[in-house]
Amino acid sequence: MMLKKTILAATVALTAGAVWAEPQAEVLxxxxxxxxxxxxxxxMEEFAGRGGTWTDMPVAGxxxxxxxxxxxxxxxxxxxxxxxxxxxPAIQEWYEEGVLANINAVGVEQNWDELLxxxxxxxxxCDGEYCAAPVNVHRVNWMWGNAQVLADAGLEMPTTWxxxxxxxxxxxxxxxxxxxxxxxxxxxxxxxxxxxxxxGGAEFFQAAFVDLDExxxxxxxxxxxxxxxxxxxxxxxxxxxxxxxxxxxxxVMNGEAAFQIMGDWAKGEFMAAGLEPGKDFLCAxxxxxxxxxxxxSFAMFSVEGDDKIAGQNLLAELIMGENFQEVFNxxxxxxxxxxxxxxxxxDYCARRSGYDMDVASGxxxxxxxxxxxxxxxxxQAGAITDTVTAFFNSDMSSADAxxxxxxxxxxSM
Amino acid sequence: xxxxxxxxxxxxxxxxxxxxxxxxxxxxALYYLMPLFVMLVTSLKSLDEIRTGSLLGxxxxxxxxxxxxxxxxxxxxxxxxxLRPYFWNSVLIAVPAVxxxxxxxxxxxxxxxxxxxxGSNMIFALLLFGxxxxxxxxxxxxxxxxxxxxxxxxxxxxxxxxxxxxxGFTTLFFRNYYITIPVExxxxxxxxxxxxxxxxxxxxxxxxAPIVVVTVIWQFTQIWNxxxxxxxxxQAGTQPITVALNNIVNSTTGVKEYNVDMAAAxxxxxxxxxxxxxxxxxxxxxxTAGSVKG
Amino acid sequence: MEWLQRHMPKMVLAPSFFAVLLFVYGxxxxxxxxxxxxxxxxxxxxxxxVIQYERLFESPRWEVAITNLAxxxxxxxxxxxxxxxxxxxxxxxKIRTEGALRTIYLYPMALSFIVTGTxxxxxxxxxxxxxxxxxxMGWESFEFDWLTDPDMAIYTVVIAGVWQSSGFVMALFLAxxxxxxxxxxxxxxxxxxxxxxxxxxxxxxxxxxxxxxxLIVLSHLAIKSFDLVIALTxxxxxxxxxxxxxxMYAMAFSRGDxxxxxSSATVMMMVVVAIIVPYLYSExxxxxx
Numbered sequence: 001m002m003l004k005k006t007i008l009a010a011t012v013a014l015t016a017g018a019v020w021a022e023p024q025a026e027v028l029x030x031x032x033x034x035x036x037x038x039x040x041x042x043x044m045e046e047f048a049g050r051g052g053t054w055t056d057m058p059v060a061g062x063x064x065x066x067x068x069x070x071x072x073x074x075x076x077x078x079x080x081x082x083x084x085x086x087x088x089p090a091i092q093e094w095y096e097e098g099v100l101a102n103i104n105a106v107g108v109e110q111n112w113d114e115l116l117x118x119x120x121x122x123x124x125x126c127d128g129e130y131c132a133a134p135v136n137v138h139r140v141n142w143m144w145g146n147a148q149v150l151a152d153a154g155l156e157m158p159t160t161w162x163x164x165x166x167x168x169x170x171x172x173x174x175x176x177x178x179x180x181x182x183x184x185x186x187x188x189x190x191x192x193x194x195x196x197x198x199x200g201g202a203e204f205f206q207a208a209f210v211d212l213d214e215x216x217x218x219x220x221x222x223x224x225x226x227x228x229x230x231x232x233x234x235x236x237x238x239x240x241x242x243x244x245x246x247x248x249x250x251x252v253m254n255g256e257a258a259f260q261i262m263g264d265w266a267k268g269e270f271m272a273a274g275l276e277p278g279k280d281f282l283c284a285x286x287x288x289x290x291x292x293x294x295x296x297s298f299a300m301f302s303v304e305g306d307d308k309i310a311g312q313n314l315l316a317e318l319i320m321g322e323n324f325q326e327v328f329n330x331x332x333x334x335x336x337x338x339x340x341x342x343x344x345x346x347d348y349c350a351r352r353s354g355y356d357m358d359v360a361s362g363x364x365x366x367x368x369x370x371x372x373x374x375x376x377x378x379x380q381a382g383a384i385t386d387t388v389t390a391f392f393n394s395d396m397s398s399a400d401a402x403x404x405x406x407x408x409x410x411x412s413m
Numbered sequence: 414x415x416x417x418x419x420x421x422x423x424x425x426x427x428x429x430x431x432x433x434x435x436x437x438x439x440x441x442a443l444y445y446l447m448p449l450f451v452m453l454v455t456s457l458k459s460l461d462e463i464r465t466g467s468l469l470g471x472x473x474x475x476x477x478x479x480x481x482x483x484x485x486x487x488x489x490x491x492x493x494x495x496l497r498p499y500f501w502n503s504v505l506i507a508v509p510a511v512x513x514x515x516x517x518x519x520x521x522x523x524x525x526x527x528x529x530x531x532g533s534n535m536i537f538a539l540l541l542f543g544x545x546x547x548x549x550x551x552x553x554x555x556x557x558x559x560x561x562x563x564x565x566x567x568x569x570x571x572x573x574x575x576x577x578x579x580x581g582f583t584t585l586f587f588r589n590y591y592i593t594i595p596v597e598x599x600x601x602x603x604x605x606x607x608x609x610x611x612x613x614x615x616x617x618x619x620x621x622a623p624i625v626v627v628t629v630i631w632q633f634t635q636i637w638n639x640x641x642x643x644x645x646x647x648q649a650g651t652q653p654i655t656v657a658l659n660n661i662v663n664s665t666t667g668v669k670e671y672n673v674d675m676a677a678a679x680x681x682x683x684x685x686x687x688x689x690x691x692x693x694x695x696x697x698x699x700x701t702a703g704s705v706k707g
Numbered sequence: 708m709e710w711l712q713r714h715m716p717k718m719v720l721a722p723s724f725f726a727v728l729l730f731v732y733g734x735x736x737x738x739x740x741x742x743x744x745x746x747x748x749x750x751x752x753x754x755x756x757v758i759q760y761e762r763l764f765e766s767p768r769w770e771v772a773i774t775n776l777a778x779x780x781x782x783x784x785x786x787x788x789x790x791x792x793x794x795x796x797x798x799x800x801k802i803r804t805e806g807a808l809r810t811i812y813l814y815p816m817a818l819s820f821i822v823t824g825t826x827x828x829x830x831x832x833x834x835x836x837x838x839x840x841x842x843x844m845g846w847e848s849f850e851f852d853w854l855t856d857p858d859m860a861i862y863t864v865v866i867a868g869v870w871q872s873s874g875f876v877m878a879l880f881l882a883x884x885x886x887x888x889x890x891x892x893x894x895x896x897x898x899x900x901x902x903x904x905x906x907x908x909x910x911x912x913x914x915x916x917x918x919x920x921x922l923i924v925l926s927h928l929a930i931k932s933f934d935l936v937i938a939l940t941x942x943x944x945x946x947x948x949x950x951x952x953x954x955m956y957a958m959a960f961s962r963g964d965x966x967x968x969x970s971s972a973t974v975m976m977m978v979v980v981a982i983i984v985p986y987l988y989s990e991x992x993x994x995x996x
Contacts, residue, residue, distance in 0.1 A: 404767070
């Protein structure tokens with residue numbers, strides 16, 4: 001009799017616990033700077049507003065390298081965080097290790113399939129079911145220009161690479177550095193892929209950097225891409241090596257340089273310095289167009305405890321919520337992943353990005369950035385970047401580079 | 414102290430040599446001080462001045478706001494509370510780890526130098542080799558182990574890791590120090606009837622102050638400044654100060670506040686700097702092997 | 708009780724011994740094991756053969772890393788030793804401000820490289836640092852752009868590394884210098900032996916144990932050199948300053964390629980073994996006292 005009562009009491013307690021579990025989430029991310037932190041704080045406040053407790057586990061650096069180290073150690077010790085800032089194929093890679101949780105219920109209930117561009121929704125799914133929630137869409141292939149410098153030189157934002165080269169030569173003649181660049185591997189890669197999508201188009205990009213088709217990797221178009229990269233090498237100043245991206249942006253801001261190729265987070269720098277888009281600085285897609293996206297997202301890891309599972313579901317719901325999508329992206333410089341958020345309060349460049357994304361999504365030219373980990377797994381992306389950065393920092397010929405590229409990719413499989 | 418400088422080979426030559434000596438020493442001192450100077454000076458400038466001014470220039474207007482921000486206002490994630498919350502974590506990790514690894518090193522050094530048995534030198538070599546293992550190699554297997562031991566993510570877990578990987582060095586320092594103490598001392602004590610621990614407490618411990626200082630300085634520096642173990646084996650709430658420092662300094666797509674970064678780095682280094690300045694002279698005394706006469 | 712007393716030394720040493728056996732050698736074995744698998748994000752345990760080693764030796768980046776380890780290792784250890792010894796000898800000459808100077812040479816080790824790396828990066832940057840300052844002072848043609856030159860960048864890592872560690876070596880040597888028996892030196896001086904000769908033939912040879920400690924400390928730092936490279940050059944320009952430690956880290960944690968990381972770690976360990984073990988053997992064998 002006593003035993004039965006105990007069992008009954010225990011069951012009631014457990015069920016009650018599950019129903020009224022206070023959502024808990026330990027969140028691993030690397031948004032640690034002022035503006036980024038403010039953006040994440042929005043999510044934390046909403047989470048708290050719905051009764052949840054957010055435990056912050058920030059690890060900065062290297063676009064997530066240190067965070068990934070910590071993540072691995074945590075997973076291996078059986079103590080995974082509740083939600084982790086992950087993006088691109090890394091999500092599916094972790095899923096294959098069997099350590100992700102399933103939040104498909106939330107995705108279905110909140111109708112994510114309708115609210116997201118197909119390309120992005122696919123990134124958030126593991127075996128067809130939602131396992132991650134997208135926070136934003138960064139556009140990688142932006143070109144930024146100093147309005148005054150360009151006006152003085154009688155130039156406009158170039159729309160083809162030939163135009164760019166001509167403009168750059170003119171600027172060099174005037175003693176202005178045409179292209180501000182930071183010599184770090186990921187920046188070299190950003191420039192490289194912007195050229196690739198501009199010269200080769202979306203289909204070329206897909207074949208080369210998503211499908212890793214060897215014929216495409218060794219094609220003449222690829223040689224032309226490297227040629228253009230070599231040309232760009234001649235348009236950067238001598239001190240580019242190791243420079244941080246924001247210092248390159250500063251060069252454009254103070255008129256030392258005319259252009260910079262960088263994702264839309266550069267906009268944050270301009271605006272923090274009080275400059276106005278369209279007036280003081282100009283934004284345009286890199287020559288040749290194309291849309292390379294970089295979507296930040298949170299993946300949910302397999303954890304125990306009703307409170308943590310409740311936390312994951314709540315987080316997922318809030319991340320895709322209209323309010324968070326709008327406020328976060330206003331602070332961060334990117335645009336909402338949700339298609340139905342009005343961009344009225346966003347600046348000109350963001351609105352342009354939104355419009356371009358719609359168009360690209362419609363005609364199938366919305367491409368994942370390989371340089372920012374959206375198109376390929378770490379090993380392959382790294383191999384390509386190794387080749388690109390070695391090429392940029394040496395006098396390797398384009399033909400050799402293309403051969404090295406194909407070999408590196410094969411070696412990395 | 415060696416006495417070789419007092420050779421009288423001519424007053425003028427002597428003076429010239431002395432001048433040259435001081436000149437060299439000061440030149441080197443500049444080499445060592447330059448980065449600190451850059452860091453200090455940058456931490457006292459405003460962001461505008463950093464962007465437009467020269468690297469080695471003194472600040473136009475001295476501005477201490479970066480320091481306050483670094484200590485209690487800089488963003489290390491969602492919280493913007495600076496380094497202060499993490500300081501205590503580092504203390505909780507470093508102090509026990511230093512004490513335990515020093516004690517174990519002393520015992521080990523004592524055994525290896527004075528109680529030689531077959532294979533003891535081999536064991537010493539094995540311990541020593543552990544000094545060379547790059548920490549990235551053991552990161553993942555250690556994570557698995559800590560998980561199994563149920564101390565992953567805890568302060569105790571971090572203390573444990575630091576003690577294990579400090580054993581090689583602490584044993585080395587103590588062994589090299591104790592080995593200069595004549596074996597006769599121990600033999601005599603044994604004849605007097607003293608046992609293993611008795612001899613340690615009454616003979617070796619009193620002599621050990623200098624080497625303890627050396628070991629403590631080395632261990633404290635290594636453990637306080639460690640980042641890799643700190644970031645991998647901690648979780649929210651147990652992260653040491655180096656993790657916070659990294660978060661402040663290395664945010665990728667945010668605006669960089671160099672003055673806060675520099676101030677934060679200096680604050681994070683203050684305990685170790687203090688240890689060096691205060692214990693500096695004992696440090697040298699401590700490394701003086703063979704200072705035991707009779 | 709008698710048994711306990713007799714075996715006490717072994718029992719005291721035992722915990723450390725077993726701990727190191729597991730946590731150092733056991734883990735090395737684990738890493739070696741993983742180097743024969745196709746581990747990606749997380750370790751897998753099915754043996755696949757030597758494919759990771761094949762990939763490793765075909766990688767141009769690994770070649771650079773290993774070459775750099777040799778260059779950096781030899782230069783860093785060599786220069787730090789020489790500089791440390793030199794500074795110690797200079798400081799040994801009854802300098803008035805010895806305390807202050809000693810602290811100045813020693814303090815760099817107290818600073819974590821996460822930010823001193825930034826300071827050095829600026830100092831060595833042609834546009835911002837020394838080159839710019841010297842040019843401003845009038846020497847227009849002065850060049851010091853090693854940091855941005857793929858062939859020379861590794862030497863900047865040596866400069867910063869020596870800066871950080873030579874003070875500690877100096878302290879080691881200074882203590883060693885001061886512990887040499889006064890009697891012998893006095894006797895030599897009475898015999899009219901020159902200062903230089905005294906240093907060379909008496910003092911320096913008697914510091915063999917200190918040399919060993921210094922060498923071990925410096926080798927440890929050279930192998931561990933990870934923060935240093937990442938903070939100063941990020942492995943660049945390109946991957947010109949890559950070292951095995953950074954290669955391993957990149958493979959393991961950025962590229963999700965644990966098998967590669969394990970194979971590079973194993974090769975690195977074998978290089979270390981090949982150098983350190985003979986040295987330790989000779990040192991520990993001949994020196995019973």
